[in-house]
Amino acid sequence: MNEVKRASRFRNARGWLFVLPGLLFHIFAVAIPAVLSLYLPFTEWNGLSMPKFNGLDNFKQLIHDSIVGTAFLNNIKWALFWVTIPTIFAFFLAYLLNKIKRWQTVYQSIYFSTSIITVTVAGQIWLWLYNPFSGMNFYLDKAGVGFIDIPGLTIPSLSIFFVLIADMWKGFGGNVVWLLAAMTQNDKSLEEAAKLDGAGRFRIIWNVILPQLRPTLVIVTMLTVLNSFGAFEMVYVMTGGGPAHATETLSTYYYVLSTTGRQAGYGSMVALLQTFIAVVLIGAYGYLRKKKGWDV
DSSP: OHHHHHHHHHHHHHHHHHHHHHHHHHIIIIIHHHHHHHHGGGEEOOSSSOOEEOTTHHHHHHHHOHHHHHHHHHHHHHHHHHHHHHHHHHHHHHHHHHHOOSSHHHHHHHHHHGGGSOHHHHHHHHHHHHOTTTSHHHHHHHTTOTTSOOOTTSSHHHHHHHHHHHHHHHHHHHHHHHHHHHHTTSOHHHHHHHHHTTOOHHHHIIIIIHHHHHHHHHHHHHHHHHHHTTOOHHHHHHTTTOSTTTTOOHHHHHHHHHTTTOOHHHHHHHHHHHHHHHHHHHHHHHHHHHHSOOOO
16 A cells, blocks of 8 residues: 555656646746736836835826826727727638639738738838828829829828728738628528528528627627737727827836836836726626626
8 A cells, every 4th residue: 555655646746747847937927917007006116226115106106197098099099990890800801702713712811911021021011101202192192193292291180091001901810800700600491591582682681690700700899809909919009009109008108117218116016907808898798708608
Protein backbone atom coordinates (compact mmCIF):
# COMPACT_ATOMS: atom_id res chain seq x y z
CA MET A 1 0.00 0.00 0.00
CA ASN A 2 2.84 2.39 0.88
CA GLU A 3 4.47 1.69 -2.47
CA VAL A 4 1.20 2.51 -4.26
CA LYS A 5 0.89 5.80 -2.35
CA ARG A 6 4.52 6.62 -3.07
CA ALA A 7 4.03 5.94 -6.78
CA SER A 8 0.87 8.07 -6.83
CA ARG A 9 2.69 10.96 -5.14
CA PHE A 10 5.54 10.66 -7.64
CA ARG A 11 3.10 10.83 -10.56
CA ASN A 12 1.42 13.91 -9.04
CA ALA A 13 4.79 15.58 -8.45
CA ARG A 14 5.86 14.80 -12.00
CA GLY A 15 2.63 16.33 -13.29
CA TRP A 16 3.28 19.52 -11.29
CA LEU A 17 6.77 19.71 -12.77
CA PHE A 18 5.27 19.81 -16.26
CA VAL A 19 2.63 22.36 -15.22
CA LEU A 20 4.98 24.60 -13.22
CA PRO A 21 6.66 26.56 -16.10
CA GLY A 22 3.33 27.55 -17.63
CA LEU A 23 1.85 28.29 -14.19
CA LEU A 24 4.75 30.57 -13.24
CA PHE A 25 4.51 32.38 -16.57
CA HIS A 26 0.77 32.89 -16.04
CA ILE A 27 1.31 34.21 -12.50
CA PHE A 28 3.98 36.73 -13.50
CA ALA A 29 2.56 37.71 -16.89
CA VAL A 30 -1.18 37.67 -16.15
CA ALA A 31 -2.14 37.33 -12.48
CA ILE A 32 0.25 39.89 -10.96
CA PRO A 33 -0.39 42.56 -13.66
CA ALA A 34 -4.14 41.99 -13.23
CA VAL A 35 -3.88 42.65 -9.48
CA LEU A 36 -1.69 45.70 -10.07
CA SER A 37 -4.20 47.05 -12.59
CA LEU A 38 -6.68 47.36 -9.71
CA TYR A 39 -4.16 49.25 -7.55
CA LEU A 40 -2.30 51.52 -10.00
CA PRO A 41 -5.39 53.60 -10.97
CA PHE A 42 -5.41 54.91 -7.40
CA THR A 43 -1.78 56.00 -7.43
CA GLU A 44 0.35 58.87 -8.65
CA TRP A 45 2.89 57.19 -10.88
CA ASN A 46 5.02 58.31 -13.80
CA GLY A 47 5.85 54.77 -14.92
CA LEU A 48 9.40 54.86 -13.53
CA SER A 49 9.38 55.72 -9.83
CA MET A 50 7.51 53.91 -7.07
CA PRO A 51 3.72 54.45 -7.22
CA LYS A 52 2.26 56.68 -4.48
CA PHE A 53 -1.29 56.05 -3.34
CA ASN A 54 -3.45 59.13 -3.94
CA GLY A 55 -6.95 57.81 -3.30
CA LEU A 56 -9.65 59.03 -5.68
CA ASP A 57 -7.65 61.92 -7.19
CA ASN A 58 -7.32 60.15 -10.54
CA PHE A 59 -11.04 59.38 -10.56
CA LYS A 60 -11.86 63.05 -9.93
CA GLN A 61 -9.51 64.05 -12.75
CA LEU A 62 -11.18 61.48 -15.03
CA ILE A 63 -14.63 62.97 -14.43
CA HIS A 64 -13.48 66.47 -15.35
CA ASP A 65 -11.23 65.45 -18.27
CA SER A 66 -12.83 66.64 -21.52
CA ILE A 67 -10.46 64.48 -23.58
CA VAL A 68 -11.88 61.35 -21.92
CA GLY A 69 -15.35 62.50 -22.97
CA THR A 70 -14.18 63.02 -26.55
CA ALA A 71 -12.43 59.64 -26.60
CA PHE A 72 -15.48 57.86 -25.16
CA LEU A 73 -17.74 59.51 -27.77
CA ASN A 74 -15.34 58.45 -30.52
CA ASN A 75 -15.49 54.85 -29.26
CA ILE A 76 -19.29 55.01 -29.42
CA LYS A 77 -19.09 56.36 -32.98
CA TRP A 78 -16.68 53.55 -33.80
CA ALA A 79 -19.10 50.93 -32.46
CA LEU A 80 -22.17 52.42 -34.16
CA PHE A 81 -20.34 52.65 -37.49
CA TRP A 82 -19.04 49.08 -37.36
CA VAL A 83 -22.36 47.46 -36.39
CA THR A 84 -24.14 49.24 -39.24
CA ILE A 85 -22.35 50.08 -42.50
CA PRO A 86 -19.57 47.43 -42.59
CA THR A 87 -21.87 44.71 -41.21
CA ILE A 88 -24.65 45.47 -43.72
CA PHE A 89 -22.11 45.68 -46.54
CA ALA A 90 -20.51 42.39 -45.44
CA PHE A 91 -23.95 40.71 -45.31
CA PHE A 92 -24.86 41.64 -48.87
CA LEU A 93 -21.43 40.64 -50.17
CA ALA A 94 -21.77 37.29 -48.40
CA TYR A 95 -25.27 36.90 -49.83
CA LEU A 96 -24.00 37.51 -53.38
CA LEU A 97 -21.00 35.21 -52.88
CA ASN A 98 -23.33 32.49 -51.61
CA LYS A 99 -25.13 32.59 -54.96
CA ILE A 100 -21.92 32.20 -56.94
CA LYS A 101 -20.93 28.61 -57.73
CA ARG A 102 -17.76 29.20 -59.73
CA TRP A 103 -14.68 31.01 -58.37
CA GLN A 104 -16.33 31.54 -54.99
CA THR A 105 -13.06 30.82 -53.16
CA VAL A 106 -11.23 33.31 -55.36
CA TYR A 107 -13.73 36.06 -54.52
CA GLN A 108 -13.53 35.19 -50.83
CA SER A 109 -9.76 35.54 -50.98
CA ILE A 110 -10.03 38.91 -52.71
CA TYR A 111 -12.37 40.34 -50.09
CA PHE A 112 -10.37 38.83 -47.21
CA SER A 113 -7.01 39.91 -48.62
CA THR A 114 -7.18 43.36 -46.99
CA SER A 115 -7.58 41.73 -43.57
CA ILE A 116 -4.14 40.11 -43.76
CA ILE A 117 -2.40 43.42 -44.52
CA THR A 118 -0.73 44.80 -41.39
CA VAL A 119 -2.33 47.85 -39.82
CA THR A 120 0.85 49.86 -40.36
CA VAL A 121 0.79 49.26 -44.12
CA ALA A 122 -2.98 49.84 -44.40
CA GLY A 123 -2.69 53.07 -42.41
CA GLN A 124 0.12 54.36 -44.62
CA ILE A 125 -1.87 53.50 -47.76
CA TRP A 126 -4.84 55.57 -46.57
CA LEU A 127 -2.62 58.39 -45.33
CA TRP A 128 -1.27 58.63 -48.88
CA LEU A 129 -4.80 58.57 -50.33
CA TYR A 130 -5.90 61.36 -47.98
CA ASN A 131 -2.81 63.47 -48.66
CA PRO A 132 -4.12 66.72 -50.26
CA PHE A 133 -0.96 67.15 -52.38
CA SER A 134 -0.34 63.62 -53.69
CA GLY A 135 -3.46 61.61 -52.90
CA MET A 136 -6.99 61.36 -54.29
CA ASN A 137 -7.53 65.14 -54.49
CA PHE A 138 -4.39 65.54 -56.61
CA TYR A 139 -5.59 62.99 -59.17
CA LEU A 140 -9.16 64.31 -59.12
CA ASP A 141 -7.78 67.76 -59.89
CA LYS A 142 -5.67 66.39 -62.77
CA ALA A 143 -8.78 64.64 -64.13
CA GLY A 144 -10.62 67.95 -64.22
CA VAL A 145 -13.00 67.20 -61.36
CA GLY A 146 -11.17 69.17 -58.69
CA PHE A 147 -14.51 70.45 -57.38
CA ILE A 148 -14.88 67.01 -55.75
CA ASP A 149 -12.79 67.73 -52.68
CA ILE A 150 -12.20 64.95 -50.16
CA PRO A 151 -11.31 66.58 -46.81
CA GLY A 152 -9.67 63.46 -45.41
CA LEU A 153 -7.97 64.20 -42.09
CA THR A 154 -7.85 67.98 -42.51
CA ILE A 155 -11.19 68.72 -40.81
CA PRO A 156 -11.16 67.62 -37.15
CA SER A 157 -14.92 67.03 -36.94
CA LEU A 158 -14.83 64.62 -39.91
CA SER A 159 -11.42 62.99 -39.40
CA ILE A 160 -12.76 60.14 -37.21
CA PHE A 161 -15.07 59.02 -40.02
CA PHE A 162 -12.24 58.94 -42.56
CA VAL A 163 -10.18 56.84 -40.16
CA LEU A 164 -13.20 54.55 -39.84
CA ILE A 165 -13.37 54.16 -43.63
CA ALA A 166 -9.74 53.05 -43.62
CA ASP A 167 -10.42 50.63 -40.76
CA MET A 168 -13.48 49.26 -42.59
CA TRP A 169 -11.40 48.61 -45.71
CA LYS A 170 -8.86 46.81 -43.54
CA GLY A 171 -11.20 44.61 -41.52
CA PHE A 172 -14.64 44.05 -43.01
CA GLY A 173 -13.47 41.00 -45.00
CA GLY A 174 -13.47 38.95 -41.80
CA ASN A 175 -17.19 39.60 -41.34
CA VAL A 176 -17.81 38.54 -44.95
CA VAL A 177 -16.18 35.17 -44.26
CA TRP A 178 -18.10 34.74 -40.98
CA LEU A 179 -21.47 35.46 -42.58
CA LEU A 180 -20.76 33.43 -45.70
CA ALA A 181 -19.82 30.42 -43.57
CA ALA A 182 -23.08 30.82 -41.63
CA MET A 183 -25.13 31.13 -44.84
CA THR A 184 -23.76 27.86 -46.18
CA GLN A 185 -25.30 26.17 -43.12
CA ASN A 186 -28.77 27.64 -43.71
CA ASP A 187 -31.68 25.37 -44.58
CA LYS A 188 -32.04 25.83 -48.35
CA SER A 189 -35.45 24.14 -48.36
CA LEU A 190 -36.93 27.11 -46.50
CA GLU A 191 -35.80 29.45 -49.27
CA GLU A 192 -37.24 27.13 -51.92
CA ALA A 193 -40.55 26.96 -50.05
CA ALA A 194 -40.68 30.75 -49.80
CA LYS A 195 -40.05 31.07 -53.55
CA LEU A 196 -42.89 28.62 -54.28
CA ASP A 197 -45.17 30.74 -52.09
CA GLY A 198 -44.35 33.77 -54.24
CA ALA A 199 -42.03 35.58 -51.82
CA GLY A 200 -39.72 38.16 -53.35
CA ARG A 201 -35.97 38.39 -52.80
CA PHE A 202 -36.23 41.02 -50.07
CA ARG A 203 -38.92 39.02 -48.25
CA ILE A 204 -36.76 35.89 -48.38
CA ILE A 205 -33.75 37.79 -47.01
CA TRP A 206 -35.78 39.40 -44.20
CA ASN A 207 -37.99 36.47 -43.16
CA VAL A 208 -35.91 33.40 -44.07
CA ILE A 209 -32.17 34.15 -44.24
CA LEU A 210 -31.74 36.73 -41.47
CA PRO A 211 -33.58 34.71 -38.76
CA GLN A 212 -31.27 31.76 -39.45
CA LEU A 213 -28.24 34.06 -39.22
CA ARG A 214 -29.28 35.57 -35.89
CA PRO A 215 -26.80 33.59 -33.75
CA THR A 216 -23.91 34.59 -36.01
CA LEU A 217 -25.06 38.21 -36.22
CA VAL A 218 -25.36 38.39 -32.43
CA ILE A 219 -21.82 37.15 -31.82
CA VAL A 220 -20.40 39.31 -34.64
CA THR A 221 -22.13 42.37 -33.18
CA MET A 222 -20.92 41.56 -29.68
CA LEU A 223 -17.31 41.12 -30.78
CA THR A 224 -17.53 44.25 -32.94
CA VAL A 225 -18.72 46.41 -30.05
CA LEU A 226 -16.04 45.05 -27.72
CA ASN A 227 -13.34 45.62 -30.33
CA SER A 228 -14.67 49.13 -30.94
CA PHE A 229 -14.04 50.10 -27.32
CA GLY A 230 -10.50 48.80 -27.71
CA ALA A 231 -9.82 50.60 -31.01
CA PHE A 232 -6.18 51.59 -31.12
CA GLU A 233 -4.01 50.48 -34.06
CA MET A 234 -5.52 52.36 -37.02
CA VAL A 235 -5.97 55.57 -35.03
CA TYR A 236 -2.43 55.44 -33.68
CA VAL A 237 -0.89 54.75 -37.09
CA MET A 238 -2.89 57.38 -39.00
CA THR A 239 -3.39 60.28 -36.59
CA GLY A 240 -2.02 59.42 -33.14
CA GLY A 241 -5.32 60.75 -31.78
CA GLY A 242 -5.09 64.13 -33.57
CA PRO A 243 -5.81 66.61 -34.90
CA ALA A 244 -6.50 68.27 -31.52
CA HIS A 245 -7.66 64.93 -30.02
CA ALA A 246 -10.45 64.73 -32.64
CA THR A 247 -9.75 61.03 -33.33
CA GLU A 248 -8.69 60.14 -29.79
CA THR A 249 -9.98 56.86 -28.37
CA LEU A 250 -9.71 55.55 -24.82
CA SER A 251 -6.93 53.18 -25.87
CA THR A 252 -4.80 55.80 -27.62
CA TYR A 253 -5.33 58.26 -24.78
CA TYR A 254 -4.19 55.97 -21.98
CA TYR A 255 -1.27 54.78 -24.13
CA VAL A 256 -0.04 58.35 -24.59
CA LEU A 257 -0.63 59.13 -20.90
CA SER A 258 1.35 56.07 -19.85
CA THR A 259 4.31 56.65 -22.18
CA THR A 260 5.13 60.16 -23.36
CA GLY A 261 2.74 61.77 -20.89
CA ARG A 262 4.46 60.18 -17.87
CA GLN A 263 1.07 59.79 -16.14
CA ALA A 264 0.89 56.02 -15.90
CA GLY A 265 -1.25 56.16 -12.76
CA TYR A 266 -3.90 58.32 -14.39
CA GLY A 267 -3.56 56.31 -17.60
CA SER A 268 -4.35 53.18 -15.57
CA MET A 269 -7.57 54.87 -14.41
CA VAL A 270 -8.57 55.45 -18.04
CA ALA A 271 -7.77 51.78 -18.77
CA LEU A 272 -9.88 50.77 -15.75
CA LEU A 273 -12.78 52.74 -17.22
CA GLN A 274 -12.35 50.82 -20.46
CA THR A 275 -12.36 47.51 -18.56
CA PHE A 276 -15.54 48.58 -16.72
CA ILE A 277 -17.24 49.32 -20.06
CA ALA A 278 -16.27 45.85 -21.37
CA VAL A 279 -17.65 44.20 -18.21
CA VAL A 280 -20.94 46.11 -18.58
CA LEU A 281 -21.25 45.08 -22.25
CA ILE A 282 -20.56 41.42 -21.46
CA GLY A 283 -23.03 41.55 -18.57
CA ALA A 284 -25.70 43.10 -20.81
CA TYR A 285 -25.12 40.40 -23.41
CA GLY A 286 -25.35 37.70 -20.72
CA TYR A 287 -28.66 39.16 -19.54
CA LEU A 288 -30.10 39.30 -23.07
CA ARG A 289 -28.94 35.76 -23.73
CA LYS A 290 -30.54 34.42 -20.55
CA LYS A 291 -33.71 36.51 -20.38
CA LYS A 292 -34.42 37.24 -24.04
CA GLY A 293 -33.19 34.03 -25.63
CA TRP A 294 -30.26 35.49 -27.58
CA ASP A 295 -28.61 32.12 -27.95
CA VAL A 296 -25.50 31.64 -30.02
